[in-house]
Amino acid sequence: MMVLLFGPPGVGKGTQANLLSERYKSTKFSIGDMLRDEVASKSELGTKIAQYLNHGALVPDDIISAFARQFIEKHKADDILLDGFPRNMNQAQNLISDLNRLSLSLKVAIEMHLNETELIKRLINRRYCPQCNKIYNYVTNPPHQEQVCDICKTTLIKRSDDNEKLIRKRLGVYEKETQPLVGFYKAHRIYERAEATGSQEEVFKKLSNIINAYTN
Ligand code: AMP
Numbered sequence: 001m002m003v004l005l006f007g008p009p010g011v012g013k014g015t016q017a018n019l020l021s022e023r024y025k026s027t028k029f030s031i032g033d034m035l036r037d038e039v040a041s042k043s044e045l046g047t048k049i050a051q052y053l054n055h056g057a058l059v060p061d062d063i064i065s066a067f068a069r070q071f072i073e074k075h076k077a078d079d080i081l082l083d084g085f086p087r088n089m090n091q092a093q094n095l096i097s098d099l100n101r102l103s104l105s106l107k108v109a110i111e112m113h114l115n116e117t118e119l120i121k122r123l124i125n126r127r128y129c130p131q132c133n134k135i136y137n138y139v140t141n142p143p144h145q146e147q148v149c150d151i152c153k154t155t156l157i158k159r160s161d162d163n164e165k166l167i168r169k170r171l172g173v174y175e176k177e178t179q180p181l182v183g184f185y186k187a188h189r190i191y192e193r194a195e196a197t198g199s200q201e202e203v204f205k206k207l208s209n210i211i212n213a214y215t216n
Helices: 013-023 031-040 044-053 061-074 089-101 116-124 164-178 180-187 200-215
Strands: 002-006 027-030 080-083 108-113 126-128 135-137 191-195
Touching (some): 002 200, 013 200, 031 044, 061 089, 108 180, 108 200
Parallel strands (some): 002 080, 108 191
Antiparallel strands (some): 126 135
């Protein structure tokens, strides 16, 4: 089973992807985390990727699709949860070709939705653990101890692209580049939309209900 979770920055994809991959024992492909890890490794590729991340722009499709291809081939026997990929039409087409080649298919593409004011509020208050990638929100979901990850006790950090200027830029990129996926997946009859309002548990329930409906 392969499930795609997409939606604007701040909608809670990462948090829900962590919960869902645990619930469904699926292998998570979180491209944003992979890109940040590559940047942190200071490799030549990481230096190139950083230029895009620092400007809130999408990383070129050839780099992204190469990461995805390698991951899917390695985990082709697993249930896979795609978090944040594909993010434009070209990536979506590349994914279909790769899946066809491996005789795999996407079961459902779920768009998480939230209004812009709430997205910005969530992103400004977001912190994450650079070690285990757990995501916190200082207002709605703070860690037990200030600035320290509940799980691995690493000091939490704010993502460098979670500032108001880059947030607005990323929301614009989402609108322009990622929104067209809605029509694409509707045409494939695998599109679902979930309102991401409410608590983490409530959103998790909505997403699980959708996934169950497609897999049972
Ligand atoms: P995220 O962690 O999903 O918020 O992504 C952080 C940043 O990584 C984005 O602003 C982009 O620069 C880059 N990124 C993540 N996913 C993709 C993708 N599918 N295609 C291109 N760039 C991406």
